[in-house]
Amino acid sequence: MPDEDNARLTLWTFDWVPEGPRGFVRDLRLRWACEEAGLHYQMRSVPFEDRGPDHLTHQPFGQVPFLTDGDLRIFESGACLLHLAEKDASLMPRDTGSRAETMSWVVSALNSVEMVSVPWWFVGLASPPENPLEGWLRARLDSLERVFEGRDWLTAGRFTAADLMMADVLRLPWVRAFGDYPATDAYVARVCDRPAFKTAHADQVAFFATADGNRARRKEDGG
Amino acid sequence: MPDEDNARLTLWTFDWVPEGPRGFVRDLRLRWACEEAGLHYQMRSVPFEDRGPDHLTHQPFGQVPFLTDGDLRIFESGACLLHLAEKDASLMPRDTGSRAETMSWVVSALNSVEMVSVPWWFVGLASPPENPLEGWLRARLDSLERVFEGRDWLTAGRFTAADLMMADVLRLPWVRAFGDYPATDAYVARVCDRPAFKTAHADQVAFFATADGNRARRKEDGG
Numbered sequence: 001m002p003d004e005d006n007a008r009l010t011l012w013t014f015d016w017v018p019e020g021p022r023g024f025v026r027d028l029r030l031r032w033a034c035e036e037a038g039l040h041y042q043m044r045s046v047p048f049e050d051r052g053p054d055h056l057t058h059q060p061f062g063q064v065p066f067l068t069d070g071d072l073r074i075f076e077s078g079a080c081l082l083h084l085a086e087k088d089a090s091l092m093p094r095d096t097g098s099r100a101e102t103m104s105w106v107v108s109a110l111n112s113v114e115m116v117s118v119p120w121w122f123v124g125l126a127s128p129p130e131n132p133l134e135g136w137l138r139a140r141l142d143s144l145e146r147v148f149e150g151r152d153w154l155t156a157g158r159f160t161a162a163d164l165m166m167a168d169v170l171r172l173p174w175v176r177a178f179g180d181y182p183a184t185d186a187y188v189a190r191v192c193d194r195p196a197f198k199t200a201h202a203d204q205v206a207f208f209a210t211a212d213g214n215r216a217r218r219k220e221d222g223g
Numbered sequence: 224m225p226d227e228d229n230a231r232l233t234l235w236t237f238d239w240v241p242e243g244p245r246g247f248v249r250d251l252r253l254r255w256a257c258e259e260a261g262l263h264y265q266m267r268s269v270p271f272e273d274r275g276p277d278h279l280t281h282q283p284f285g286q287v288p289f290l291t292d293g294d295l296r297i298f299e300s301g302a303c304l305l306h307l308a309e310k311d312a313s314l315m316p317r318d319t320g321s322r323a324e325t326m327s328w329v330v331s332a333l334n335s336v337e338m339v340s341v342p343w344w345f346v347g348l349a350s351p352p353e354n355p356l357e358g359w360l361r362a363r364l365d366s367l368e369r370v371f372e373g374r375d376w377l378t379a380g381r382f383t384a385a386d387l388m389m390a391d392v393l394r395l396p397w398v399r400a401f402g403d404y405p406a407t408d409a410y411v412a413r414v415c416d417r418p419a420f421k422t423a424h425a426d427q428v429a430f431f432a433t434a435d436g437n438r439a440r441r442k443e444d445g446g
Contacts (some may be wrong), residue, residue, distance in 0.1 A: 060367070061335050061362075076330040079326040079327040100297045106302070107333065109322045111299060111334060119356060123355065139284075146283075220434070
C-alpha cells in the first residue's frame with residue numbers, strides 16, 4: 001500500500017501520461033504485487049516528456065517502471081515483479097515445484113505472449129491490409145485457451161505472480177477483442193476481480209489524474 | 224557438459240530442425256549456461272513435426288527448450304536460464320546489487336530487446352514497403368550502443384547470465400546487419416568468443432546434423 005512514511009520500497013513511474021494508457025502503465029504490475037503482499041511502498045516519478053540521464057541510469061531504455069529497494073536498483077517490470085514476489089508466499093509459492101512453474105509462466109507471459117501481442121497491436125496501428133503477426137497471436141491465444149479450459153489458475157491451484165503477469169498482459173482491450181476465447185475471458189475476469197488489482201488500478205488512475213491537475217496549474221502559473 | 228551417465232539435468236529440444244535455425248535454437252542458451260557453470264546434462268528431444276500432448280504438457284506453446292531437473296519441470300528459455308544461473312556464481316553474482324542487475328538485464332534482453340527484434344524480423348519476411356517495427360528496433364539498439372560504449376559487460380564488471388542472454392538475442396545475423404553499432408558488435412564478439420559458447424554452439428550443430436543422418440536412414444528403411 002502507498003505509505004510515504006514507512007516505505008523503503010520506491011516504485012518509479014512517469015510524472016504524467018496521456019489518457020489512453022492510464023490504468024495500463026506497467027507500474028500497475030508492481031502496485032498490484034505490493035497490494036497482494038501487503039508491502040508498503042512510495043511512488044516517485046520521472047518526466048514523461050524529457051527522459052534524461054537520471055532516468056537512463058536507472059532504466060537504459062527510458063521506460064517505466066523501475067524500483068529501488070534500499071540500495072537495490074531493479075528495472076523491467078518482469079524483474080521487479082520477481083523481486084517483489086520473493087518477499088511473500090502469496091505471490092511466489094515456497095514449494096520448489098510450484099515455484100519453478102510460477103517462474104516459467106511469468107517469463108512466458110513476457111516472452112511468449114506479450115512478445116507477440118504488443119508488436120501485433122503496434123503493427124496494427126498502421127492498418128496494413130494484413131497484419132503479419134495475426135497468425136502468431138492466434139496460435140498463442142489458442143494455446144492459452146486450452147490451458148484455461150482445464151484450470152482456474154496457472155499453477156499451485158491458486159493465484160500467484162504468474163497470474164498477475166499473465167492477466168495484465170491479456171487484459172488489454174484489443175487483446176480481449178481478438179477472437180472468441182471464453183475460458184480466457186473468464187480467467188482474466190477472475191484475476192482482475194481481486195481487490196488488490198482494483199486498488200492498484202484506482203491508485204494509478206488517481207495518480208495520473210492528479211498529475212493532470214498539477215500540469216494545468218503549472219500552465220496557469222506560466223510554467 | 225553432455226553426460227548421459229551422471230546427469231540429473233535434462234535439456235529438451237526438437238528431434239530435428241531445418242538447416243536455417245541450427246546454431247540458433249534456444250536450447251543453446253541452456254547448453255551454454257551448463258558449459259559456463261560446469262553442469263552435467265543430457266539432451267532429450269520431442270518431435271519437431273508433430274507436437275503432441277506430451278510436449279504440450281511440458282511446454283504449453285509447443286516450443287523448446289524446456290528442462291527437467293530431478294522432479295522440477297521448467298519451461299521458457301529465460302526461466303530455465305535463471306534456474307541454471309542460481310546454481311553457480313559464474314552466472315549469477317552472489318552480491319545482492321549485481322544479482323538484481325543481472326535479473327534486470329536478463330529480463331530486458333527478453334522483454335525489451337527480443338520482444339522487438341524477433342517480431343521485426345518476422346514482419347520483414349513479408350517484405351512490406353515499410354516495417355512498422357523498424358523505428359522501435361532502432362531505438363532499442365541505439366540505447367544498447369550507449370550502454371556498450373561505456374562498459375565491456377552488462378553488470379558486475381564481468382560475464383554473467385545477463386551477457387549470455389543479451390548476446391544470444393543480439394548475435395542473430397539480421398540484427399547485427401541492422402545499422403552501424405560498433406560497440407555492440409565488439410560486445411557480441413567478446414561474449415561469443417567464450418569457449419563455453421563455442422562448445423555449446425558446436426554441440427547443437429552436431430546434434431542436428433546427427434538428426435539429419437538418422438532421418439535419412441529412416442527414409443532408406445522405408446520409415
